[in-house]
Amino acid sequence: MSRSGRGRVVPYLLLLPGLLWLVLFFLAPAVQLAATSLYDPAGSLTSGYAMTWSFGNYPDAVAAYGAQLGRSFGYAGLATLLALLLGYPLAYVIALRAGRWQYLLLVCVVAPMFTSFLVRTLAWKTVLSDGGAVVGLLRDLHLLAPDGRLLATPAAVVTSLTYCYLPFMVLPLYASLQRLDPRLLEAAGDLFARPAQVFRRVTLPLSMPGVVAGTLLTFIPATGDYVNAELLGTPNEYMVGNVIDAAFLVRLDYPQGAALSVLLMVAILALVIGWLRRAGPAEAG
């Protein structure tokens, strides 16, 4: 009797620390944020804000900064796609073909993360600088006009976003490809599937969990990123993160900043659920 009683309590006790953490550092701030987004927009820091359920803050924010909101999803989507195209072959080689080099290559993928995010982004400024080797080469190849540049263009922002989040794409892909049973590949070959067919019918479907995890881990942080746009872009490349940053710290328009943050969270949540429904693990469907 006492045994089963304790058995019922233990799981809840185990849940408690994590739950407390979530309530304190996620739920409470999220509720506060949602509340702030509905404050009277006529309020101010000096006079205080009244709760007036101003749902109008949302359409107002979209009207003013819809372009940046759209751009965030565009850039993040593009960066995710690029990271997938770059990361999949890389993860494939590391997991299935690298042999004893496997761990060294994995370390190489993770190594850039040993330096700070900011330093890596600043390094791109040097790499892509107008007098740098990359721009020089592209000009010589006539891929770039003689006075063309990479810095302060969408290309620079998307490139750097791709770079920053590439490891988050590669690692889950690697994990799922590594678990792939080689006997299945052999069996496909025995059944006269051409290599392309083996990939399309066996490897790719079996690595879908990795693809889903990787795209989510890349897309979500990339959407909210503002450092890349700030340092490598111009006002024309600013993403919604830059707008939220300015709303909270520069313009002191807390309701608008909060409304944009909530919108961003809800939009990401909707996209993630949609994506999981389409491509997610079969068990969930």
Add this chain to the structure above:
Amino acid sequence: MRDRPHPLSPRLPRRTLLRGVAGSAALLVTGSLLGACGTKGARQTEASCVSEDLSGTEKTLVFSNWPQYLDVAEGDESRRPTLEAFQRRSGIQVSYTEDINDNNEFFGKIRNQLAACQPIDRDIIVLSDWMAARVIDLGWVQRLDAGRLPNVGRNLLTSLRGRSYDPDNVLAIPWQSGLAGLAYNGRVTGEVRTVEELLTRPDLKGRVTALAEMRDTMGLLLAAGGHDPANFTPAQFDEALEKLRRAVESGQIRRFTGNDYAAELARGDIAACVAWSGDVIQLAAEDQRVRFVAPDSGVMLYSDNMLVPNRATHRGNAEALMDYYYEPAVAAQLAAYVNYICPVQGAQAEMEKLDPALATNPLIFPDPALLARSKVFMALDETREREYESKFQQVVGG
């Protein structure tokens, strides 16, 4: 076929029902929580937030400043000659930290405490004019005793006296001042003399940056349009902003920056920009071809000011330190290191003894002609500030 016939089990409906009840309860609770939200005003008064001064018994002082804003000994960066001399002379132990990197960020850090009249554990903080004006307006700053600041009374530059947010010079004492003007890199472009050239010259297209600091960029543009940055109308602001918008949309302006333009200007990625004099002096020390230009139409004069926040407990010690840095000999020693405009009269004569070349540098000791065309941006009330800042941010893209 293998599906079991569905029994009329109450399980599913009950679960759905429970879920519905729990869901609406959660919604109700959240709703009432949200409804109870809202914030009180952040303004304090001398009556609502009283600070006490323990300087009589505690010989300590906590001083928060910006990085690289205080002289260090040659060959030993951990020693700070002028500050050490102050500690020896006064017996006050100063804990000096360089933890202010950005006015807005620092404001975000101290905002909740000061709004609730709680101590921020600092006796002196250093903020730029407009931010100093904001915290003074919010009533977050202690009034100083002019009688204990004789050197400040004697030596503060005339053009920095009686500023609109501190008419009696007892709230915000300038630490260093600087100019916001134009800069260009002579290695990659010819001379840039005017704001007009910066915004329209075709050979500069895409190689120009401006400061994200609204007052510096807009002040220069207002002056270039023939208006007074210290006293302008909303229509004049809109007119100047329109010029900026055209320059952004045409691709002339590449981006808006904080201090980070300096490296790009030195490399030549940007050819010309809106810049702060202190940065440019440091770049010019390495490459003479990087030049600062104070346009004839006007330059912006800004100061970073020492303030004593509410609930700081060493106001007396803070006053002693402020007054110490207004001794001309000390000010000259500091200016020789930081290379900003020295707000202390008489320091120029002392500089002759230290470094005659610096004594004649107009970006440290501006001549009367330069001072005459340097402007201080108009003090804005909260509504105006938000209006201008929002319009400016629309153009800047934030």
